[in-house]
Amino acid sequence: MSHIFDLNNKLGEGRYGIVCKGYWGGKTVAVKRIQLHQCCNQEENAMKKLDHPNVVKFFHAESDQHFRYYCLELCDGSLDQMLSKDKDPEKFLKAHPMFLQLRNIYQLATGLEYIHKQGLIHRDLKPENVLIIKNRKNQETMKWADFGLSKQVNETEKWLAPEISKLLEDKGDKITQRGTIKSDVFAEGLVFGYYLSNGLHPFGSRDKIYSNILKNKLINLD
Template identity: 55%
Template sequence: MSNEVRNLDLDNKLGEGRYGIVCKGIWCEKSVAVKRIQLIHIASNTQGEEALQGLDHLNVIKLFHAESDANFRYYYLELCNASLEKLFLKDGHKNKYRGTMPPSLTVLYQLAVGLEYIHKMGLVHRDLKPENVLIWQDPRKGNVLLKWADFGLCKPVNERGSYSMSGVRGTFDWLAPEILNLFYDEELSQSESETTSTVKRGTIQSDVFSEGLVFGYFLLDGRHPFGLRHQIHTNILENKPVNLDKIQSQYARDLILKMLKENIADRITSSEVAEFLNKTTIKVKPLTITV
């Protein structure tokens, strides 16, 4: 193992998940975020790492390097200022993001072109949520970029944008109705002692629904488009986005409604989301930022 791993600062923890932690560290004299995961949790699934290694976009988190020791896998990632949900923490909270943000529609556009790129690269993310949107600010120029992160559940898709799935993955409050229905179908099968295992097909259109939820969350100042925690699953399955009428921009509401269509065939695609936002009266200029 290289000397770089020894520069991991375990006392400067940025986050913690089910299988690992994220701390500040150094890689090639650059400050980075280092994600450390036990090898036993990644031995059978390296798709996220392989996917990130092939991605290069301003609105997707960058993986600089990965290596292992006897117990852990270490991922050296672009260091960002905060994740999106920290923007909506209460004033006075020590972890609240207090930096600048681009105009709201620019935020949506950045996320839209990021997801469009992921899909064009033949991948489905499967875990889009506010915690997986990172805020990066250029320390020299002050420009702010929103970046999709955490590709641990991503999978390659075929030319039609579909992929095989043997079970539900992702974070329940941010899942599309077709994925939630699959989960409840599995629950019913188990309760009826059915042992037949069938491989189902998923689609990148489920990502678009989840992205629409993130858009709504951002424009609603941290509220979920489908209501309070105990209401979310029922409201998603009944197609009742109870908070959307609180979004001030009619343009944004119209877009999100297209993203939250219950029927996959009626749902707008990630490329159409990006095109829709590119037509806004707020001109979003391409950013040329060296990181």
């Protein structure tokens, strides 16, 4: 293996993989590990060609007998982490007046537009997948992350477009290779609403979000 995967320095964990700090090519990176049978090689090949300041950089991938390892750009945190109670959200929000929020939203919109122009659909847009990196002057850049590497993505109904949620409801279908530019843009709007409303979902509390999305009933945006 040409990278070092440090299980003792975990950055995050999802249903289909974990992310740890690691080392590759003389630099510190984030290494995502996914079970081999869950990997999507077609999307991986496309991701290798992506090069945009608002998309997390993909450096390298390799496998062992059980897992696929992806070496990715290391960021400072995610939007949901910054707005969580454990991370002092008040401090984060004070550092993000409206003009800065709008600038960051523009960054993410530009990043997603670029992804779509490359013929890709993200399919897993949510605050956990908005990563933030700071430069030496403490200036932030927001980046989309964590898409296209796993066959199964975004089964969290609160971040799904209504047509995708309805598909699940009607057919009990798995969201495998599903999604469109339209459903991506809807989910992007949910993320923007979450950011602008200081960590509140635009369609309300956890147990009501799904039904409110289907009814187009906004709760937390004036």
